[in-house]
Amino acid sequence: MAKRIYGVFDDEEILMNAIPALKAQGVSCKDVQSPFPIHGIESLIGVPRTRLSIASFMYGITGTSLALLMVWYMMISDWPINIGGKPNFALYLNLPAFIPVTFEMTVFCAAHGMALTFFLRSKLLPGVTAPMPHPRITNDKFVLHVDVKDENAINEVSAQLKSAGASEVLTKSLQFA
Amino acid sequence: MSNATQEAVVRDPLILGTKTYSEMTEDICRPIEGKANKYWWVSFVIAFTAMIWGIICLSYTIGNGIGSWGANKTVGWAWDITNFVWWIGIGHAGTLISAVLLLFRQRWRMSINRSAEAMTIFAVVCAGLFPLFHTGRPWLDYWMLPLPNQFGSLWVNFNSPLLWDVFAISTYFSVSLVFWYLGLLPDLATVRDRCVDPTKKFIYGLLSFGWKGTARDWHRFEEVSLVLAGLSTPLVLSVHTIVSFDFATSILPGWHTTIFPPYFVAGAIFSGFAMVLTLLIIARKVLSLEQYITMQHIELMNKIIILTGSIVGVAYITEFFIAWYSGVEYESYAFMNRAFGPYWWAYWSMMTCNVISPQLFWFKKIRTSLFATFILSIVVNIGMWFERFVIIVTSLHRDFLPSSWTMYSPTYIEVGIFVGTIGLFFTLFLIFSRVFPVIALAELKTILKKTGNQFKKKSVL
Numbered sequence: 001m002a003k004r005i006y007g008v009f010d011d012e013e014i015l016m017n018a019i020p021a022l023k024a025q026g027v028s029c030k031d032v033q034s035p036f037p038i039h040g041i042e043s044l045i046g047v048p049r050t051r052l053s054i055a056s057f058m059y060g061i062t063g064t065s066l067a068l069l070m071v072w073y074m075m076i077s078d079w080p081i082n083i084g085g086k087p088n089f090a091l092y093l094n095l096p097a098f099i100p101v102t103f104e105m106t107v108f109c110a111a112h113g114m115a116l117t118f119f120l121r122s123k124l125l126p127g128v129t130a131p132m133p134h135p136r137i138t139n140d141k142f143v144l145h146v147d148v149k150d151e152n153a154i155n156e157v158s159a160q161l162k163s164a165g166a167s168e169v170l171t172k173s174l175q176f177a
Numbered sequence: 178m179s180n181a182t183q184e185a186v187v188r189d190p191l192i193l194g195t196k197t198y199s200e201m202t203e204d205i206c207r208p209i210e211g212k213a214n215k216y217w218w219v220s221f222v223i224a225f226t227a228m229i230w231g232i233i234c235l236s237y238t239i240g241n242g243i244g245s246w247g248a249n250k251t252v253g254w255a256w257d258i259t260n261f262v263w264w265i266g267i268g269h270a271g272t273l274i275s276a277v278l279l280l281f282r283q284r285w286r287m288s289i290n291r292s293a294e295a296m297t298i299f300a301v302v303c304a305g306l307f308p309l310f311h312t313g314r315p316w317l318d319y320w321m322l323p324l325p326n327q328f329g330s331l332w333v334n335f336n337s338p339l340l341w342d343v344f345a346i347s348t349y350f351s352v353s354l355v356f357w358y359l360g361l362l363p364d365l366a367t368v369r370d371r372c373v374d375p376t377k378k379f380i381y382g383l384l385s386f387g388w389k390g391t392a393r394d395w396h397r398f399e400e401v402s403l404v405l406a407g408l409s410t411p412l413v414l415s416v417h418t419i420v421s422f423d424f425a426t427s428i429l430p431g432w433h434t435t436i437f438p439p440y441f442v443a444g445a446i447f448s449g450f451a452m453v454l455t456l457l458i459i460a461r462k463v464l465s466l467e468q469y470i471t472m473q474h475i476e477l478m479n480k481i482i483i484l485t486g487s488i489v490g491v492a493y494i495t496e497f498f499i500a501w502y503s504g505v506e507y508e509s510y511a512f513m514n515r516a517f518g519p520y521w522w523a524y525w526s527m528m529t530c531n532v533i534s535p536q537l538f539w540f541k542k543i544r545t546s547l548f549a550t551f552i553l554s555i556v557v558n559i560g561m562w563f564e565r566f567v568i569i570v571t572s573l574h575r576d577f578l579p580s581s582w583t584m585y586s587p588t589y590i591e592v593g594i595f596v597g598t599i600g601l602f603f604t605l606f607l608i609f610s611r612v613f614p615v616i617a618l619a620e621l622k623t624i625l626k627k628t629g630n631q632f633k634k635k636s637v638l
Contacts, residue, residue, distance in 0.1 A: 031391050031393070032392040033389060033391050036622040038392070038395070047392050050397045052400050052401055074323060075334075078332065079326065083336055086336060098335055100344070101340070103411075104344040105344065107408050107412045107415075112351065115359060115405070118398075122393065122397055122398075124387055126383045127387075129387055130366065130369075130382075130389040138371075138390060139199055140197065
């Protein structure tokens with residue numbers, strides 16, 4: 001049964017240098033918790049590039065389609081009215097006047113769709129309890145998640161973490177989504 | 178790695194003093210964790226009283242109808258729409274700072290984006306009140322939504338710029354709110370993890386959505402922020418463009434001009450930056466954030482004021498020139514009437530405040546003086562209020578039919594509602610400054626080693 005232990009680092013530069021060194025020793029670095037984004041860490045611990053921007057594009061296209069469908073139905077199909085000498089005969093004839101609403105709906109769906117997807121994907125919702133191995137992760141501590149094969153290997157990996165620059169090694173059982 | 182690479186030594190540091198990450202957390206959480214000082218309470222009581230007065234005036238309007246305002250048959254849009262456009266414009270600087278400056282990778286935005294975005298949201302709340310109550314029967318405002326005919330009215334008219342406004346403002350408000358709140362999550366988690374009081378810890382726990390700050394979360398967070406910035410940039414330009422369409426798509430001399438969209442957007446950013454300065458010059462002092470919101474930040478904002486103020490100035494002159502050059506006598510008259518008619522004082526107040534006063538920022542002494550910046554930022558907002566008043570009232574009060582010419586002056590009810598929205602704005606901002614971190618703490622930590630004072634010094638040695 002693999003067990004997860006946490007190496008606490010005081011500085012992101014020490015951590016960034018420690019990860020390649022630890023990996024060379026065969027330590028499996030799984031994740032990092034930090035008070036701010038550390039650029040370049042994704043490739044070190046194997047975080048795949050997010051597809052949220054693609055999702056956002058899809059939501060945006062959906063918004064465009066919904067908006068066009070809505071204005072077509074309301075203005076052209078269901079109840080066409082001649083307003084100020086400008087009759088509503090066909091969608092393409094009135095399209096210039098419908099562009100602003102279509103644009104706003106596109107942005108609305110792209111932005112909110114992406115934000116909601118992000119919250120669900122990262123399990124960020126009101127009422128969720130954050131698994132925090134160290135109380136100062138949101139302040140100034142950087143925590144490296146390391147998987148060890150069994151209980152016996154903990155001491156050895158802890159020593160490796162310490163020699164790589166960790167100020168503390170924690171063994172807690174926390175539920176990460 | 179990239180976090181450690183410093184920027185050029187010749188650039189002034191954006192974070193002064195010798196800060197560690199932990200000290201930054203302390204500094205920025207202090208206003209939330211400590212007790213409010215005397216200045217905060219005095220400002221809060223004043224703002225809250227003004228807000229209550231606004232509520233009284235608004236209630237009177239609801240009870241008695243908009244006949245209690247000075248608007249009349251000829252001048253149907255007046256004080257209310259002036260305030261609507263003014264508030265919306267103020268909101269634009271927040272989005273500009275958080276979105277456009279993010280796309281341009283301007284690091285100095287990080288100290289000011291949180292409060293500027295909060296300002297955006299509060300300003301849009303104030304703005305939204307005016308058209309909602311100007312309908313006269315605010316309880317029927319749901320008629321503005323695209324609801325089926327049996328809900329009361331016909332389908333809404335998608336050819337009308339007023340409806341475009343409904344979509345633009347609501348999209349703008351909701352997207353700005355999400356963008357702002359998303360950025361707040363890591364900082365709310367910081368407050369949560371520092372809380373000692375269990376009730377507070379519970380509340381901040383709920384508010385922070387269980388933020389845990391893993392590498393995956395941060396990676397997604399940065400991607401979402403970037404895409405939201407990319408979406409907000411055309412959005413903010415579209416919002417004031419559509420607001421200007423409310424005027425520009427009409428055939429009224431003075432309103433019927435194609436220059437309106439860029440001219441309104443520039444004016445919006447101009448007044449918004451002025452409001453950011455007014456707020457931050459006070460906030461940095463009261464909340465002791467001088468080392469994060471430095472003179473350099475203020476100077477850079479003043480430079481944007483020179484730029485946008487000059488665009489606005491050119492727009493005024495172009496408008497005047499085209500009115501003459503077009504050869505349309507109604508158009509020419511509308512502009513001559515603006516400058517030399519009965520509302521000349523409004524026109525010349527606008528010209529002085531918006532065209533002349535920002536040019537003073539060409540002098541380095543003036544744009545690096547807190548006092549001068551504070552005064553000029555208020556002058557700019559007075560000027561921008563007059564701009565909207567001039568555009569709306571002077572164009573309407575003398576129309577094609579001289580028998581319907583009239584004058585407009587506000588009643589105390591209208592003035593009261595405006596004062597009320599100012600009260601509401603400051604009340605919300607003061608509460609914000611006590612409840613949420615006013616600086617994007619997590620984001621600012623990423624630039625400490627690039628631009629922090631002590632790290633710069635080290636790299637010189």
